[in-house]
Amino acid sequence: MMEHETHVTRAWVLRPEVKSADQKRDASSALEEAVSLAAALPNLEVVGADVVRLQKIQPGKLFGSGKIEELAAKLKAEEVELVLIDGPVTPVQQRNLEKEWKVKLLDRTGLILEIFSDRARTREGVLQVEMAALSYQRTRLVRAWTHLERQRGGLGFVGGPGETQIEADRRAIDDQLVRLRRQLAKVVKTRELHRGARAKVPYPIVALVGYTNAGKSTLFNRVTGAEVLAKDMLFATLDPTMRRLELTDGPEVILSDTVGFISDLPTELVAAFRATLEEVLAADIILHVRDISHPESDNQAEDVHTILTQLGVSEDIPQLEVWNKIDLLEEDDIAAMHAKAARADDIYSISAITGEGIDLLLAEVTKRLQGDVxxxxxxxxxxxxxxxxxxxxxxxxxxxxxxxxxxxxxxxxxxxxxxxxxxx
Missing domain, CATH: 3.30.70 (Alpha-Beta Plaits)
Known part of the structure; x- marks a missing residue:
């Protein structure tokens, strides 16, 4: 008997770039990140990607008619089934483009939601993602369909007489959100009890944070010997992973690996994201891991600082910057980075892959946690x-x-x- 083969969806990534807009990030780098995001989904093959320059966003179809035709031909030729648009797409634009191109379409929020739901492991993570997905769906219920006047009769099952389908859907979503919030409150309470129990164990918490794909899980694995999913893939970890670690000549600590940060995190996902980052708020020290070989490293670091501030992380928690992936730089650059890091009190240049510089970093963590012996x-x-x-x-x-x-x-x-x- 032949084994059933999993269908692999052929996807194309488009990043709309409005010419007049003041762009903080380089378009090709942003497109690369969007492709990596797409690659984080199983059974998806990205067969192509383009930055699409626009004079202005068209309210009905996002792109101009010429561009839509040009892309339609390309998508058909490549047998594309799913188009991922790295940016916001309104429900109307989504429906129109799906009709024009005869494909399924996801915007950035939809894509990240898919990844979150695929990756969430703990009960709390799963609930938060479900709530985020429902909030997102709720915003997709537009008045566009009301002209069809799809009325539901007054049988009282779904709503009063004359309730439009949209209002019924909206109410169903709101009811489900209320249910999920109740479940979440219980789960959070249980976690608080666990955290309370852990607080009695006087282990300091060392939290790893950083932009997605900066190499946190690889560093975590190297120092704890744990086999956490460490793939070169965005959002490889969603729920915090905790391990006990005995520092040489230092205390026993709990090391916490967290979900990677990302720029323009959709608002529906902030709560789901925050749930996975609670450990950071309770940390005794934060290690901000940066991929120093990445061309957008400075912008990524800025995004991380912004999110930490939004989360309400106290400025009193000491932070060390960990310049990771030093092994990917040219020889001359490696020496320059080491020299630059050595001049600063709170920067350490390392390679989580080769282990270079990690001993110095851990010695500093020990010193910061213990004070002078x-x-x-x-x-x-x-x-x-x-x-x-x-x-x-x-x-x-x-x-x-x-x-x-x-x-x-x-x-x-x-x-x-x-x-x-x-x-x-």
Whole structure:
């Protein structure tokens, strides 16, 4: 018996570029990112991509009629089934273009939603994505169909007499959103309990953040030995992945790998995104991983800072910038980047693939979390058995001598450990 083959959808990516608009990002680089986004979907083959320069956006069909015909011929010749437009497309434009080109069409928000729903793993992630998808669908219910006057009778199943199909759909979506919000509230509560339990474990949280595809998961895997999905693919991780990590000569920490950030994140997705980033708000230190070999690296870093601010991440949380993928640069550039990073207090140049520079980075994380280690001598009476046991359990005793009244214990400890000892 022949195995059933999965159908691979042939897709084409278009990035409309309005000539007069003040573009922050390079069009070809933005198109490349859109193609990578599309590649993140399974069973999809991107067979071509174009930047389409426009004098102005046409309200009905986005593109002018000449361009629509030209693209129609190209899409037909390439047997394209799905067109992905890297930008916003109104419901009317979508319907008109689908009719003209006889293909399915997705805009940037629709595409990212597809990826999110494919990637979400935790219950909370799944619920947030469902809610985002419904909010998005709700905005697609336009008045365009009301001229058909598709009325529903007054049987009372869907709504009162004379309720248009759109109003019925809208109400069905709103009801579903209310249900999902209730479920989400329960899930969030459970996670808060888990987080509360984890807060009792005095492990500091080190959160990795960065633009999508910057190499966070690769770095995470290298330092924790975990096999997190680390593909050269946008949005490879959606739900935070946590691992315990013992730092050399330092504390045990929880390392958290987060979803990659992206520019122009659609508003419907901000909440879904935020849910996957809660760990960042509770972090003791944030490592901002950058793909320093990427031509848009500075713009990407700016996008990351903007999103962290929108999330309400406190400026008090120390941040280190990690310049990753140094191995992809030319020899001369590598030396220049290392020199530039060495001059700054909070920048570390590394390669998550080769491991170069990671030891220095982790040593700095240790120092930032612990403060400077001090050697002190404590005089403990015999009655302080609990305190003495704690010092040994923490593995910070350098030397101990017994006296007539108790013990003189030499300890090598961090300010955090000293404070903990005083609270015993």
């Amino acid at each position: 001090k050697v002190e001598v404590l005089n403990l009476p015999f009655s302080a058995g609990k305190e003495r046991a704690w010092l040994f359990a923490e593995n910070i005793v350098e030397d101990e001598t017994q006296t007539d009244t108790g013990f003189d214990i030499t300890v090598k400890w961090t300010p955090r450990q000293a404070a903990k000892f005083k609270s015993l």
